[in-house]
Amino acid sequence: MVTLHVNGKAQQVDVPPETPLLWVLRDVLGMTGTKFGCGMALCGACTVHLDGRPTRACITPISAAAQGKVTTIEAIGGDQVGKAVQAAWVDLGVPHCGYCQAGQIMSATALLQQNPKPTDADIDSAMSGNICRCGTYTRIRAAIHRVAQKGATK
Amino acid sequence: MSAPRDSMTSVPRDASSDRPLLLANVSRRTFLTGVGALGGFVLAVGFPAALRAADPPKYGRDGMPDGWVDDPLAFVAIGEDGTVTIVCHRSEMGQGVRTGMPMIVADELEADWKRVRVAQAPGDQKRFGNQDTDGSRSTRHFFEPMRRCGAAARAMLETAAATRWNVPVGEVEAQNHEVVHRASGRRVGYGALAKDAAKLPVPPRETLRLKDPSRFRYIGKGQLKLVDGPNIASGKAQYGIDTRLPGMLYAVVARPPVYGGKVAKYDAAQALKVPGVVRVVEIEGSPPPAEFNPLGGVAVVGRNTWAAIKGREALKIEWADGPNREYDSAAFKATLEASARKPGKVVRNEGDVDAAMASAARRLDAEYYVPHLAHVTMEPPAATARIVNGKCEAWGCIQSPQAARDRIAKRLGLSAENVKVNVTLLGGGFGRKSKPDFMIEAAVLSKAMGGAPVKVTWTREDDLHNSYYHTVSVERLEAGLDAGGKPVAWLHRTVAPSIMSTFNPEAKNEAPFELGMTAINIPFMIPNVRIENPEATAHTRIGWFRSVSNIPHAFAVQSFVAELAAAAGRDPKDFLLELIGPARRIDPRTLGDTWNHGEDPEKYPVDTGRMRRVVETAAREAGWGKALPKGRGQGVAVAYSFVTYVAAVVEAAVNEKGELSIPRVDIAVDCGAQINPDRVRSQLEGACVMGVSLATKEEISFKAGRVVQDNYNAYEVARMAQAPGEIRVHLIPGDFNAPLGGVGEPGVPPIAPALCNAIFAATGKRIRRLPIRDQLMKA
Numbered sequence: 001m002v003t004l005h006v007n008g009k010a011q012q013v014d015v016p017p018e019t020p021l022l023w024v025l026r027d028v029l030g031m032t033g034t035k036f037g038c039g040m041a042l043c044g045a046c047t048v049h050l051d052g053r054p055t056r057a058c059i060t061p062i063s064a065a066a067q068g069k070v071t072t073i074e075a076i077g078g079d080q081v082g083k084a085v086q087a088a089w090v091d092l093g094v095p096h097c098g099y100c101q102a103g104q105i106m107s108a109t110a111l112l113q114q115n116p117k118p119t120d121a122d123i124d125s126a127m128s129g130n131i132c133r134c135g136t137y138t139r140i141r142a143a144i145h146r147v148a149q150k151g152a153t154k
Numbered sequence: 155m156s157a158p159r160d161s162m163t164s165v166p167r168d169a170s171s172d173r174p175l176l177l178a179n180v181s182r183r184t185f186l187t188g189v190g191a192l193g194g195f196v197l198a199v200g201f202p203a204a205l206r207a208a209d210p211p212k213y214g215r216d217g218m219p220d221g222w223v224d225d226p227l228a229f230v231a232i233g234e235d236g237t238v239t240i241v242c243h244r245s246e247m248g249q250g251v252r253t254g255m256p257m258i259v260a261d262e263l264e265a266d267w268k269r270v271r272v273a274q275a276p277g278d279q280k281r282f283g284n285q286d287t288d289g290s291r292s293t294r295h296f297f298e299p300m301r302r303c304g305a306a307a308r309a310m311l312e313t314a315a316a317t318r319w320n321v322p323v324g325e326v327e328a329q330n331h332e333v334v335h336r337a338s339g340r341r342v343g344y345g346a347l348a349k350d351a352a353k354l355p356v357p358p359r360e361t362l363r364l365k366d367p368s369r370f371r372y373i374g375k376g377q378l379k380l381v382d383g384p385n386i387a388s389g390k391a392q393y394g395i396d397t398r399l400p401g402m403l404y405a406v407v408a409r410p411p412v413y414g415g416k417v418a419k420y421d422a423a424q425a426l427k428v429p430g431v432v433r434v435v436e437i438e439g440s441p442p443p444a445e446f447n448p449l450g451g452v453a454v455v456g457r458n459t460w461a462a463i464k465g466r467e468a469l470k471i472e473w474a475d476g477p478n479r480e481y482d483s484a485a486f487k488a489t490l491e492a493s494a495r496k497p498g499k500v501v502r503n504e505g506d507v508d509a510a511m512a513s514a515a516r517r518l519d520a521e522y523y524v525p526h527l528a529h530v531t532m533e534p535p536a537a538t539a540r541i542v543n544g545k546c547e548a549w550g551c552i553q554s555p556q557a558a559r560d561r562i563a564k565r566l567g568l569s570a571e572n573v574k575v576n577v578t579l580l581g582g583g584f585g586r587k588s589k590p591d592f593m594i595e596a597a598v599l600s601k602a603m604g605g606a607p608v609k610v611t612w613t614r615e616d617d618l619h620n621s622y623y624h625t626v627s628v629e630r631l632e633a634g635l636d637a638g639g640k641p642v643a644w645l646h647r648t649v650a651p652s653i654m655s656t657f658n659p660e661a662k663n664e665a666p667f668e669l670g671m672t673a674i675n676i677p678f679m680i681p682n683v684r685i686e687n688p689e690a691t692a693h694t695r696i697g698w699f700r701s702v703s704n705i706p707h708a709f710a711v712q713s714f715v716a717e718l719a720a721a722a723g724r725d726p727k728d729f730l731l732e733l734i735g736p737a738r739r740i741d742p743r744t745l746g747d748t749w750n751h752g753e754d755p756e757k758y759p760v761d762t763g764r765m766r767r768v769v770e771t772a773a774r775e776a777g778w779g780k781a782l783p784k785g786r787g788q789g790v791a792v793a794y795s796f797v798t799y800v801a802a803v804v805e806a807a808v809n810e811k812g813e814l815s816i817p818r819v820d821i822a823v824d825c826g827a828q829i830n831p832d833r834v835r836s837q838l839e840g841a842c843v844m845g846v847s848l849a850t851k852e853e854i855s856f857k858a859g860r861v862v863q864d865n866y867n868a869y870e871v872a873r874m875a876q877a878p879g880e881i882r883v884h885l886i887p888g889d890f891n892a893p894l895g896g897v898g899e900p901g902v903p904p905i906a907p908a909l910c911n912a913i914f915a916a917t918g919k920r921i922r923r924l925p926i927r928d929q930l931m932k933a
Contacts, residue, residue: 013452016429027404027458032396033389035451035457037532042866043531073389086387090379093832096248096840098386099393099581112300124875131866133532133582134248135843137877139836154227 002062006031007075017063022046024062025072033073033102037131044130046107047103048072054110054130073102082109084150088143096134108144117148157601197765213754213802215295218286220279220556224299226307226356228281230259236266236331236345243275243282245553246382247583248840249898250833251292253381255300258829262304262365265344266331272381277555280921287553288588288698289751290796290896291828297894304364307351315342319480330371332344336490363381367827367890374890376831382579394578395536399607402538403432405599406462406611408469409451409515409620412695414442414476414858416430420452424468430461434469435602437595443659444695446561448595448622455603459611474857481693483855486626487523488873490690494521494630494647498688499663502674502746505682510643514634518721522631522710523923526854527624527699528869533581534612535592541605545572550593551580562597570781584844585698586696618869619861622697625650629673629710641733643682648673650706650769655692662689664703670749672707672793672903675742677760679735685746694856700844704795704903709849709924712791712907717920727773727790734792737763751797757893758797764824765794767886768801771822775884776803785809786817787915793903796896802842802904804878806912812931813915816846816878819905823893827888835883838901839886842881845905847872850926 003020004011006029013028025031025048034057037045041056048057051068072115076082085108088094095101104127111118111126118126123144132140214221223229231239239258257270259265275282281377283299308328315333316323319340326333332341372378385391410416422434432455439450454465502851511517537550539562546566552558552575559575566573580587592610599608612620627650634643652668654661664673664687674685699705712730719729739759742750750758771794772778778788785808805818821838851870855862863869886896910921913930920927 002345015458015460019458021462022459026396027460030398031389032392032398035393035533036535037418038866039463040865040867042612043532043614044304064226077388089387090383091379093383093836095380095386095838096250096384097383097532097580097582098248099579100393102389103387105387120879127874129873131871131873133530133844133871135585135840135844135847135872135877136836136873137874138839139882143866 002066004062004066004070006070006089007069007072011036013062015062018061020058021048021060021062021065021070022057031072035099035102039093043100044107045100047130048049049106051108052053052110052113062081062096071105073153075105077141079109080148084147085109085112085143088146092139092143092146094136094139094143096136100130104132104140108140112144112147116151117146159608179920181333190801203634208376209721213752215284215299217752218284218295220284220298222283222358223281225598226303226310227411228743229300229303230263230307232344232348234345234348236269236343236525237271238263238269238344239271239273241273241275241282243285244296245287245577245580245583247287247580249585249731249837250380251377254293254520254830254833255296256381257372257378258297259299259304262301262369263308264328264330265598265672267372267378274577276577277559277654279556281769285554285556286588287583287584288899290798290898294797294894294896297829301364302359302362305364308358309357309362310351310354311344311347313354314347317742318342318350342691342900361596365404367604374827374830374831378830385431391579393581395533395581395611396520397538397578397609399540400537400888402607402609403455404457404459405453405455405608406459406466406597406613407437407451407453407616407798408466409616410439410473411619412473412475413444413478415473416450416476417452417476417478418472421470422471424470424721425465428461428465430457431465432456432667433603433624434465435599437598437703443655445657446557446589446591446594447590447849450596453601478693479859481856481859483525483614483626483857486693487628490626490628490649491521492651493688494628495691496688497694498647498649500671500684500687501687502683502685507643507645507684508681510682511632511634511645512921514642515637516635516721517632518629518718518920519632520714520717521841522629522706522713524627524706524709526626526694527848527852528618528621528854529582529584530617530869530871531582531584531586531587534614535587536595536609536611537593538607538609538779539593539596539600540607541600544568546597546600547574547576548593548597549576549578550596551578552590552593553580553585553588554585554590558593558604561590561594565594565615566597566601584700585702586621587872588698595768614865618854618863618865622695624658624699625696625703627706629706631710633714634703634723635716635718639724641678641680641718644678644680645684645686646673646711647686647688649688649690650703651690651696653696653698656697658694662691663687666705666749670747670751671703671795672711672886673703675745675747675760675794676711677740677745677762677765678733680733701899701902703794705848705906708791708793708903709906712793712904713910714824716789716911716914720914725779727769727778731766731769731791732792734762734765734769737766753797760794764799765792768792768799768822768824771884771886772801772803772820774823775882776805776818776820778803785916787912787917789908789913789915791904791908791911793900795900795903797881798823798895798897798900800838800904802907802908804912806909806916808913808916808930810932814850814930816909818880818882819878820882820884821901822886823901824882825888825897826892827890827894828885830883834885834897837897838883839881841899842905843872843877844875845879846909849906849924850876853925
């Protein structure tokens with residue numbers, strides 16, 4: 001048994017400790033908002049926050065995840081910055097298929113939490129681990145700037 | 155366990171109350187004696203192929219399998235609480251169809267969008283009309299039927315109100331979710347009318363009053379947000395990979411690495427020892443052509459995806475690779491080049507190219523190469539199936555739910571009536587998910603597991619190793635210029651394995667639908683034109699990839715035009731406009747194009763006026779010819795594809811190290827009227843990034859019959875830092891009463907050539923082989 005702290009809740013799971021957090025979230029806990037894209041931390045679709053830091057769940061064994069607090073897309077709206085990022089994504093019509101956007105939102109939220117006024121170069125650097133095959137990058141940039149301009153709303 | 159995303163049962167139901175929705179709860183016969191008597195249903199049924207050949211050609215939506223349906227009872231339901239449920243029968247893969255299509259119905263229905271819900275249709279083409287979400291066809295084929303759906307439902311509500319008030323129906327009018335009696339000012343909401351309206355027959359098609367476009371409240375306005383936006387942003391959106399059913403098992407499959415290969419023998423002993431692995435199941439493949447069939451292989455079924463993945467790693471499999479075991483991309487490129495240097499099947503011939511070449515003042519030739527590409531949808535193929543009491547139900551991210559239904563039925567030996575295919579959101583499609591092989595796998599595995607629900611997930615490696623790849627091609631262009639630099643002869647040899655090879659191993663020439671993608675149908679002012687298509691043999695599964703053969707054809711043609719301009723010492727944009735010539739409407743058949751994207755050549759001629767206009771617009775908006783710093787340049791290209799005209803001006807910057815960046819792209823698009831202008835823009839933006847991606851980075855290569863690239867580290871795609879700094883989309887206004895063009899795909903073809911033309915302007919280096927990768931790097 002491994003005890004995970006996900007979105008403020010302690011969850012006991014009975015899978016081998018080397019199992020990646022991604023598959024435990026999705027298959028064991030039924031939280032499918034965190035997506036599988038590559039399994040090798042190459043695409044960012046599985047991005048969650050571990051103690052506030054953007055983390056690729058697909059290569060993070062639950063034995064490591066159990067050491068901290070996990071936040072997923074399902075709960076990021078509870079954070080002011082996360083909520084503002086979600087709203088900007090909807091307002092600017094960022095998503096196409098939307099599959100990568102949970103990971104994009106998690107990465108963007110972490111960026112804005114650390115750096116409330118990122119430059120284009122900051123955004124490119126923070127977001128380049130997240131692939132969007134539909135090619136929504138210019139709108140992602142615009143949405144991040146919008147949050148930065150408006151500030152996270154209460 | 156969460157339930158699968160609500161999709162329609164035989165009667166649309168309100169998911170919250172499980173109460174049948176009223177309009178849809180009417181006996182089907184109402185419709186059959188109403189609209190059906192007018193022949194609409196006959197069109198929807200379609201004809202056997204043998205009969206069809208003798209019939210006059212059918213175009214557009216009439217020519218698609220199962221045609222179209224405009225029955226409001228199939229698409230609209232109104233609850234007593236006033237909630238309007240509109241069915242979307244096409245697959246959402248990012249193009250915005252679940253917003254755009256219901257918006258059309260809602261507008262004609264005078265529904266208040268805030269009270270509209272969207273339900274996703276299962277695969278049932280007899281009921282909904284064609285559901286193959288490909289070819290950039292959804293809106294252009296269903297704009298009119300969806301308008302009629304809304305208008306018919308509106309007329310039923312008006313009739314119900316007029317009857318209730320005992321006034322002539324001409325005195326009442328539907329307005330924003332209510333019917334109003336003008337004279338008395340009485341009003342009644344749609345919810346209160348639903349029950350009465352449901353008892354009425356569907357009005358005959360020719361009695362319907364469609365709105366004047368000036369009265370549209372949503373169509374063309376662009377103010378509505380995506381219906382799935384909030385769910386996407388909060389992680390609630392349900393894709394094929396997200397299906398969860400009680401007792402579900404998880405599978406991954408080891409598939410033959412070489413096309414046409416099969417399992418020689420395998421040993422499952424170690425795999426079965428992996429914790430969480432339940433069973434190992436061999437899936438029977440079928441010999442080429444692959445068609446839509448699963449490739450076969452060995453599946454590992456487990457308690458979760460990770461257990462199945464680890465189990466698969468522990469399998470010992472010996473493959474019998476078969477005749478494609480030597481497929482090698484480097485060698486094949488040489489084969490294609492050799493073919494392109496010899497005459498091939500002539501597919502268009504005007505004037506005397508040989509004589510004109512012989513007498514030309516200058517001759518130029520160039521060969522262009524585009525490798526195999528993979529769609530790498532962010533959501534890899536994934537599907538779930540279960541079998542209960544001899545009925546199979548499946549869920550998946552599928553572009554072709556009816557094909558999935560039919561193929562599952564065939565494979566399981568069931569009738570199609572006993573198979574239900576539910577369409578989830580698609581995490582990208584791009585043509586990969588129009589092939590239901592992965593859905594059949596889920597059904598086969600469920601059967602092997604006694605009907606238990608089984609989800610098959612493709613890993614990224616699976617997706618790259620066993621896709622239906624974009625073809626690989628060499629395009630050879632030759633031209634003769636007169637003393638003034640004007641082209642007098644044009645010879646294009648296009649060589650590429652055909653998509654038809656996936657269905658017929660004898661197919662070695664490009665099909666009309668491939669040639670008709672920017673190769674054969676160029677409308678240039680050149681008196682002597684010959685297009686040839688030498689044969690090419692496929693050694694892997696070739697499939698549709700967003701914009702298909704337009705990618706290599708437009709890359710070659712539009713690059714070569716710029717090369718000719720440079721040779722003639724002319725401005726590339728002016729030279730391109732001169733080649734296009736004056737505004738005229740050309741019957742595509744006179745260009746040798748018998749296909750014309752399936753559309754009526756009378757309604758959809760090749761319109762060089764529209765082609766000129768997008769070039770001129772993109773150039774003007776981009777500030778064509780403006781002074782740029784050293785290392786920067788502009789390039790232009792135009793493509794007519796999916797009956798839409800798109801021109802792009804790319805500004806490229808190449809630094810002293812040879813690193814490429816793209817500060818800005820201006821795109822002009824004429825797709826006719828735009829239903830949802832913001833989604834048109836977003837599709838063009840996305841197509842631009844995909845075009846940049848395939849031009850700069852993407853390549854699938856084979857060695858010893860196997861795909862070399864395993865994951866996104868080897869099959870690179872554009873990331874944020876490589877995306878253009880700015881993408882400006884310029885929409886040419888259109889007429890809602892004129893034929894519509896496609897939107898999802900036509901943005902891709904002009905990007906690679908415009909980029910390479912810009913690189914030439916910036917550096918003097920001409921790129922003829924994609925991807926660009928390090929071709930610009932200084933040593």
